[in-house]
Amino acid sequence: xxxxxxxxxxxxxxxxxxxxxxxxxxxxxxxxxxxxxxxxxxxxxxxxxxxxxxxxxxxxxxxxxxxxxxxxxxxxxxxxx
Numbered sequence: 001x002x003x004x005x006x007x008x009x010x011x012x013x014x015x016x017x018x019x020x021x022x023x024x025x026x027x028x029x030x031x032x033x034x035x036x037x038x039x040x041x042x043x044x045x046x047x048x049x050x051x052x053x054x055x056x057x058x059x060x061x062x063x064x065x066x067x068x069x070x071x072x073x074x075x076x077x078x079x080x081x
Contacts, residue, residue: 009060011037011055019044019067021053021060023053034063 009021009032018037018044029050035080045063049056068074 006063010064011059011075012064012067013075014072018075019072021063022061023056030056031054034060 006024009023011021012019019034020037021032021034023032026048027070030053031046031047031048033043034045037043047056047059
């Protein structure tokens with residue numbers, strides 16, 4: 001997948017907080033960051049890959065599936081990629 005810029009992959013709402021997965025362009029590749037929306041420094045997971053954007057998206061989807069099984073619910077937003 002070429003031309004990927006910073007974008008939100010998904011948002012899930014838990015009992016108290018919203019969890020976000022974003023794909024970020026870095027100078028040496030791309031980074032998947034899963035974090036709490038109310039505090040960007042409160043990171044749950046991060047993974048970097050210099051070339052395999054599709055692998056990062058797949059990892060983000062795997063994390064999402066785990067959180068859905070734990071009871072979090074999706075949030076819809078027109079700004080998602």
